[in-house]
Amino acid sequence: xxxxxxNYLRPGSLPHMYCPGCGVGQxxxxxxxxxxxxxxxxxxxxxxxxxxxxxxxxxxxxxxxxHGIHGRNLAFATGVKLANPELSVLVIxxxxxxxxxxxxxxxxxxxRNLDVTVIVNNNMNYGMTGGQVxxxxxxxxxxxxxxxxNIEKPFDLCKLVEAxxxxxxxxxxxxxxxxxxxxxxxxxxxxxxxxxxVVAQCPTQFGRYALGLRDPVENLRWxxxxxxxxxxxxxxxxxxxxxxxxxxxxxxKDEPTLVEQYEVILKKAQLIQR
Amino acid sequence: MAGIKTSSDFEFMLxxxxxxxxxxxxxxxxxxxxxxxxxxxxSERMSERLPEVGGKFIQMEDELGSxxxxxxxxxxxxxxxxxxxxxxxxxxxxxxxxxxxxETPIVIVDVMRIRGAEQPTHADIMQVxxxxxxxxxxxxxxxxxxxxxxxxxxxxxxxxxxxxxPVVVLSxxxxxxxxxxxxxxxxxxxxxxxxxxxxxxxxxxxxxxxEEDGVxxxxxxxxxxxxxxxxxxxxxxxxxxxxxxIYEKLYQRIIEKIIRNLDDIVKFKEYFIEDADIAIVTxxxxxxxxxxxxxxxxxxxxxxxxxxxxxxxxxxxxxIRSLAERVKKIIVPEINIGKYYREVQxxxxxxxxxxxxxxxxxxxxxxxxxxxxxxxxx
Ligand code: SF4
Numbered sequence: 001x002x003x004x005x006x007n008y009l010r011p012g013s014l015p016h017m018y019c020p021g022c023g024v025g026q027x028x029x030x031x032x033x034x035x036x037x038x039x040x041x042x043x044x045x046x047x048x049x050x051x052x053x054x055x056x057x058x059x060x061x062x063x064x065x066x067h068g069i070h071g072r073n074l075a076f077a078t079g080v081k082l083a084n085p086e087l088s089v090l091v092i093x094x095x096x097x098x099x100x101x102x103x104x105x106x107x108x109x110x111x112r113n114l115d116v117t118v119i120v121n122n123n124m125n126y127g128m129t130g131g132q133v134x135x136x137x138x139x140x141x142x143x144x145x146x147x148x149x150n151i152e153k154p155f156d157l158c159k160l161v162e163a164x165x166x167x168x169x170x171x172x173x174x175x176x177x178x179x180x181x182x183x184x185x186x187x188x189x190x191x192x193x194x195x196x197x198v199v200a201q202c203p204t205q206f207g208r209y210a211l212g213l214r215d216p217v218e219n220l221r222w223x224x225x226x227x228x229x230x231x232x233x234x235x236x237x238x239x240x241x242x243x244x245x246x247x248x249x250x251x252x253k254d255e256p257t258l259v260e261q262y263e264v265i266l267k268k269a270q271l272i273q274r
Numbered sequence: 275m276a277g278i279k280t281s282s283d284f285e286f287m288l289x290x291x292x293x294x295x296x297x298x299x300x301x302x303x304x305x306x307x308x309x310x311x312x313x314x315x316x317s318e319r320m321s322e323r324l325p326e327v328g329g330k331f332i333q334m335e336d337e338l339g340s341x342x343x344x345x346x347x348x349x350x351x352x353x354x355x356x357x358x359x360x361x362x363x364x365x366x367x368x369x370x371x372x373x374x375x376x377e378t379p380i381v382i383v384d385v386m387r388i389r390g391a392e393q394p395t396h397a398d399i400m401q402v403x404x405x406x407x408x409x410x411x412x413x414x415x416x417x418x419x420x421x422x423x424x425x426x427x428x429x430x431x432x433x434x435x436x437x438x439x440p441v442v443v444l445s446x447x448x449x450x451x452x453x454x455x456x457x458x459x460x461x462x463x464x465x466x467x468x469x470x471x472x473x474x475x476x477x478x479x480x481x482x483x484x485e486e487d488g489v490x491x492x493x494x495x496x497x498x499x500x501x502x503x504x505x506x507x508x509x510x511x512x513x514x515x516x517x518x519x520i521y522e523k524l525y526q527r528i529i530e531k532i533i534r535n536l537d538d539i540v541k542f543k544e545y546f547i548e549d550a551d552i553a554i555v556t557x558x559x560x561x562x563x564x565x566x567x568x569x570x571x572x573x574x575x576x577x578x579x580x581x582x583x584x585x586x587x588x589x590x591x592x593x594i595r596s597l598a599e600r601v602k603k604i605i606v607p608e609i610n611i612g613k614y615y616r617e618v619q620x621x622x623x624x625x626x627x628x629x630x631x632x633x634x635x636x637x638x639x640x641x642x643x644x645x646x647x648x649x650x651x652x
Contacts, residue, residue: 010502012513043498046350059502059514064495066349067514068505069372075339079346079354080495082330083304087350087496108335262330269325 008032008042010062017056021216023174023200024054027121028061030177030198031090034184040088046080047090048073050097053128053202054121057092071102074109077116078258085259088188089116096126099135099155110164110193115257117187117194120157123202124210131205138243141210157197162251167192169251173199175224176247183249192257199223199245284457289420289450290315290357293383293443294323296427297355299464302381303329304354306343308336308362311392312447313385316357337362341369341382348378349503351494353431357383359447360398363405370406370440374528376503377438377482377490379469381430387447393636394448396558396609402442403587408505409525411532413539414442414587416557420454426584432467433539437531438489444586446609448559448638476500482524483510488531532588540593541584546572550579552648553601555594555618557583559638560607567644578648586614591621598622603651607631607639 018024035042045063049055051070058065064087066076073091081089098106098120109116125143126132132145136154143150158169168190170183180198187194201207201219213219223245230248233241287295293316297305305324307317321331329352334340337358344354358366363384373380386398402414413433415426427443434441470491472479481501484490493499502512507521515521532539545565547553552571554564561582571578581597598604604626606615612632619628631647633639 010500010513012511043500044496046495048346059504062500064349064500065502066346066504067502069342069368072338072342072369075334075342076346078332078334078339079304079306079343079348080350081346082332082343083347083350083352083354084494084496104335105339108339266325266328266330270328272326 005032005036008036008062009060013060016060018053019204021201021203021219022053023123023198023202024057024121026174026177027054027119027198027200028057030181030184031057031061031119033181034188037181038185038188040188044086045088045090047092048076048080049092050102052094052096052126054092054094055097071097071100072105073097073102074105074114074116074118078109078114081114081116081259082262085115090188091116091118093118093120094127095120095122095124095134095136099157103135107160107164110161110166110195112258113165113167113192113255115192115259117184118196119184120195120197122157122197122199123206124154124199125202125206127202127205131209137210143206143209158195158250161195165193166195166251167253167255168194170195170249171197171199171245172247173223173227173245174201175220175227179247186249186252190252192253192255284455286453287420287456288315289423289445289452289454290385291319292420292424292456293357293427293445293450294319295458296424297381297431298323298327298329299461300353300428300431301466301468302353302355302431303327304344304347304352305329305331305356306334306340306347306354307356308334308340308358310359310362312387312451313357313359313362313383315450316383337365338368341366341380344380345369345373345378348380349495353379353435355381355383357385359385359387360395360401361389363398363401367406371408371410372505373440374406374410375408375505377492377528378503379434379438380440381427381434381443382440383427383443383445385445385447385450388636391636392447394446394559394609394638395634395636396446396560396613398444399586399608399610399613402444409529411439411529412442412587413437413439413532413585414444415584416444416586417449418558418561418582419449420452421456423449424456424458428464432465435467435469436489437535437539438469438492439532444558446559472499480510481512482508484527484531488527488534536588536590539585539588540590542593543582543584545580545582547579547581547597547600549577550601551577552579552603552605552652553597554578554580554605554607554644555583555597556580556607557586557614560609563639563641564607564644566641567648570641570645571648576648576652589617589621594618594621595625598625601626604628605631605644605647605651607633607644607647609638610634
C-alpha cells in the first residue's frame with residue numbers, strides 16, 4: 001500500500017537529495033501534514049524556493065512551483081500574489097536565501113504585508129555548498145569559512161521580521177513537531193505576511209563543524225536542550241538566555257494586506273474613470 | 275482618458291508614455307519597476323493607467339525585485355513588463371537567464387543612456403544580446419520614433435507570447451524623452467498574440483515538450499497542471515536532472531525556436547536599396563539621421579541606400595549577406611565605440627567591405643556627418 005501522503009509529492013521526484021537525518025525532510029513532512037489537515041486545494045498552491053537544500057522542497061512538493069534563483073523568492077512571490085490573489089503562496093527557503101542574499105526582499109515583503117507564508121529553515125550555515133558561515137551562525141561557531149570562530153553576531157530573524165512589519169511570526173525547531181505543524185497551519189490561514197522560522201539540524205555540515213555532533217539524533221537533542229519557550233524566556237536573565245533558541249508564536253496582528261490595499265486603489269481608479 | 279486608448283486621432287505624446295500605452299494596448303496588466311532616469315515616465319504612467327484597466331503596478335525595492343515580480347506575474351498568467359535604463363539592466367540579467375530557461379514571456383524596456391551623464395548612447399547593444407549567464411537567444415526591437423515605441427511595444431508582447439522568450443524594447447534617451455505626433459490605432463487594427471494553452475488534461479501534459487514550432491504550450495498557475503519552473507536543467511516534465519544530454523537538448527531547442535523562425539521575427543525597413551552602390555545599416559535614432567543623409571547623397575547623385583533594422587537581435591545573417599551581395603560597401607553608424615559593426619562585418623566577410631562610423635560622446639550623428647562618410651567612402 002502506498003504511503004497516504006505520497007500524493008503530496010511530485011510523481012517521479014523520489015529519491016530526494018537530502019542527507020540522512022537532515023531537518024529539511026522533517027520540515028517537508030510538517031508542511032504536508034499542515035496542508036492536509038487544512039484540506040487546502042493543492043491546485044491553488046504555489047510553492048517558491050530559491051537555491052540550497054531547503055529551497056529544493058518545491059521540486060518534491062506537488063504544486064505549481066518556482067525554483068532555482070538564490071534569494072529572490074519573495075520578489076517572485078510578489079508578482080504571483082498580485083497577479084492572482086486567489087493563489088496560496090508558500091515561500092520555502094534557508095537562512096542564506098532569506099537573511100543574506102534575499103534580506104532586502106524579506107524586509108520589504110514584510111513591510112508590505114504581502115499575503116504569503118514564509119517557512120525558513122535556519123540551520124545556521126550554508127549546507128549545500130559545504131558548511132560556510134551564514135548571517136544566522138552563532139558568534140564563535142566554527143564553520144568552513146570561520147575556522148577560528150565566527151566574529152559576527154547572528155540575526156534574530158523573528159525580531160527582524162517583526163520590526164519590518166510581518167503580521168504572523170513564530171519560531172520552532174525540528175524538535176517541536178506538533179507545535180511546528182500547528183504554526184504552519186495558522187500561518188497559512190493568517191491574512192498577511194506569515195513568517196515561520198524553523199531552527200533545524202544540518203548534521204552533515206553545521207553538526208559536524210560547529211557542534212562536533214555528526215549523529216542526527218544528537219543534533220536534535222542539542223536543539224531541544226537549547227530551546228526555551230517564550231514564557232520561560234520572560235523569566236530568564238539576558239545571561240541565562242545567551243545561546244538559547246527562544247521558541248513560540250510571537251506575533252499575530254490583523255492589518256490590511258498589500259492585495260487588499262490595492263483593491264482600494266483599483267476602485268478609486270475605476271470610480272474616477274466613470 | 276479611459277480604458278485602453280482607442281481614439282484613432284493623432285496625439286502629441288512623450289516617447290515613454292507611448293511605451294506605456296503600447297503595453298496596455300498589448301494586454302499588459304502587471305508592471306514592476308524601480309526608479310531610474312530616463313525610464314521613470316514609463317513607471318509613472320503605468321502606475322496611473324494600470325488600475326484604470328484592472329491591472330496592477332508595484333514599485334519594487336530594486337531591479338532584481340522588478341524582474342522577478344514580472345516573471346511571477348507572467349507565470350500566473352498575466353502579461354507583464356518592466357522598464358529600466360542601461361545600469362539597471364545589469365541587475366536584470368540574472369532574471370533574464372531564468373526567463374529564458376523557463377520560457378516565461380516577459381517584456382523589458384531598456385532606455386539606453388550614459389551612466390552619470392544623462393546622454394544618448396547605443397552602448398547596450400551587446401549587453402541586451404549577451405548579458406545573461408547561460409545560453410540564450412534574445413529578441414530585441416529598436417524603435418526610431420515615438421510611433422515605433424508604441425507599435426514595437428505591442429510587437430514585443432506578441433513575440434514574447436508566441437516564442438515564450440524575454441523580449442527587449444531597446445529605447446534610447448533621445449526617443450523616450452521626445453514628444454512626437456503619433457496615431458493610436460483602433461483596437462480592431464491591433465493584432466494581439468497570446469501564449470498557447472495546453473489542450474490536454476494535467477496528467478497527460480508535459481510542460482516542456484515543444485510542439486512543431488519549437489514552443490511548448492503554457493499553463494497558468496492555479497489551473498491544476500502543477501508545473502515546476504526551475505532554472506536548473508530540466509526534462510520535458512520539468513523535473514530537475516543532472517543528465518547533460520537532456521541539458522544539451524533543452525538549450526538546443528530554446529535557441530532553435532528563435533533561429534528557425536528568423537524570417538518571422540526579424541523585421542526591417544529598406545530605403546533606396548534597390549539600385550544602391552553603398553548602404554547604411556543601422557538602428558534606432560541613428561536610422562533617422564542616416565535616412566536624411568541618404569536623401570542628401572541621392573540629391574548629389576550618389577546611389578546610397580539604408581537598411582534600418584527593427585529587430586536588432588536575433589541577427590539575420592542571410593538578410594545582411596544578401597544586402598552585401600548587392601552593394602559595394604556598407605557603413606554602420608552607431609552611438610558607441612562601434613559594436614554592432616563587428617556583427618555586420620562578420621556576416622559580410624569575403625563579400626563586401628564594411629566600415630564602422632562610431633560616435634561615442636553622448637549625441638547622435640548629424641545627417642551631414644553621415645553624408646561626408648558616404649562621400650569619402652565612394
Ligand atoms: S547538507 Fe545539511 S541541510 Fe543539506 S541535505 Fe545535508 S544535512 Fe541537510
